[in-house]
Amino acid sequence: MIAVENLSKRYGDQRAVDDVSFTCEPGTVTGFLGPNGAGKSTTLRMICGLTPPTAGAATVCGVPYRRLGNPGRRVGVLLDASAQHAGRTGRETLALAAMTMGLDTARVPDRLAKVGLDATAARRRVRAYSLGMRQRLGLAYAMLGDPAVLILDEPANGLDPEGIYWMRGLLREFADRGGTVLLSSHLLREVEAVADRLVVIGGGRILTQGDKNALLGAAGTVVRPADPEDFDAVLQKLDVTGTRSSDGTILVPAEPEVIARAAAAAGVVLLELRPAGAGGLEEMFLRLTSTGGNR
Numbered sequence: 705m706i707a708v709e710n711l712s713k714r715y716g717d718q719r720a721v722d723d724v725s726f727t728c729e730p731g732t733v734t735g736f737l738g739p740n741g742a743g744k745s746t747t748l749r750m751i752c753g754l755t756p757p758t759a760g761a762a763t764v765c766g767v768p769y770r771r772l773g774n775p776g777r778r779v780g781v782l783l784d785a786s787a788q789h790a791g792r793t794g795r796e797t798l799a800l801a802a803m804t805m806g807l808d809t810a811r812v813p814d815r816l817a818k819v820g821l822d823a824t825a826a827r828r829r830v831r832a833y834s835l836g837m838r839q840r841l842g843l844a845y846a847m848l849g850d851p852a853v854l855i856l857d858e859p860a861n862g863l864d865p866e867g868i869y870w871m872r873g874l875l876r877e878f879a880d881r882g883g884t885v886l887l888s889s890h891l892l893r894e895v896e897a898v899a900d901r902l903v904v905i906g907g908g909r910i911l912t913q914g915d916k917n918a919l920l921g922a923a924g925t926v927v928r929p930a931d932p933e934d935f936d937a938v939l940q941k942l943d944v945t946g947t948r949s950s951d952g953t954i955l956v957p958a959e960p961e962v963i964a965r966a967a968a969a970a971g972v973v974l975l976e977l978r979p980a981g982a983g984g985l986e987e988m989f990l991r992l993t994s995t996g997g998n999r
């Protein structure tokens with residue numbers, strides 16, 4: 705549903721986006737992750753035809769975004785929650801969008817309620833909205849035309865924990881009904897709970913991408929050796945580098961069984977041995993983005 709092929713964007717000497725490729729499939733949520741300045745917004749803007757790429761191409765529903773007829777009925781986009789006209793009310797904002805898309809404005813009150821904006825909020829001008837309320841209105845706007853695809857830039861910004869939880873449910877439901885979601889974030893924890901796939905970007909380049917569970921599985925193993933000094937011999941034998949934590953554990957980029965066998969052969973006692981899971985994925989994300997983001 706979304707295909708990004710070798711997209712690049714240069715601003716002068718700076719490579720804001722450098723040869724980025726990925727796809728997003730129906731029925732899935734893809735988390736587009738990277739630190740500030742990694743190139744997420746620029747990539748999303750190129751997908752939506754708002755920034756011309758220096759090289760490469762992107763298609764949504766099989767065609768470049770700009771060639772979609774009545775795009776709001778095919779692709780819901782939320783790139784900047786503060787982009788709405790500040791002098792209009794929430795209801796006016798959605799009613800105008802409905803008319804532009806050729807939809808009945810009767811759907812507006814329901815759609816506002818669905819994103820948690822009640823009748824009072826609907827009557828208030830957008831300039832009086834909090835950032836979280838703007839995000840909710842932006843989501844209602846993006847979903848108004850019942851599109852098959854959602855492209856959202858940092859949609860959790862400004863939402864409180866309850867709001868983030870609510871948004872995850874909304875996006876999960878959308879994907880479970882066959883929709884395609886691409887959402888960006890600079891926080892792994894924010895997208896980890898909802899994403900099926902992760903695309904990690906740093907310094908404009910893709911650092912890693914794949915199925916979230918596969919990435920979780922590949923995130924390494926947490927080991928607590930009885931004697932950390934002795935464990936160095938095991939790391940050498942495995943030819944890997946461990947990352948030590950202050951709690952006495954070591955994150956090792958190898959399978960638990962491989963580590964257990966090497967430790968047994970070396971006569972090293974292990975007090976703990978477990979897949980790193982989400983914590984390891986976070987460690988990997990921070991490691992990848994801290995090196996990849998400093999080019």
Ligand SMILES: Nc1ncnc2c1ncn2[C@@H]1O[C@H](COP(=O)(O)OP(=O)(O)OP(=O)(O)O)[C@@H](O)[C@H]1O
Pocket residue numbers: 715719720738739740741742743744745746747890
């Ligand atoms: N219009 C522009 N002119 C010049 N440089 C730009 C422009 N837009 C983006 N950049 C630069 O491109 C790089 C990538 O920016 P981008 O906004 O895509 O990152 P991001 O991952 O979305 O970051 P954030 O999480 O902070 O929004 C940054 O170094 C930014 O300064």
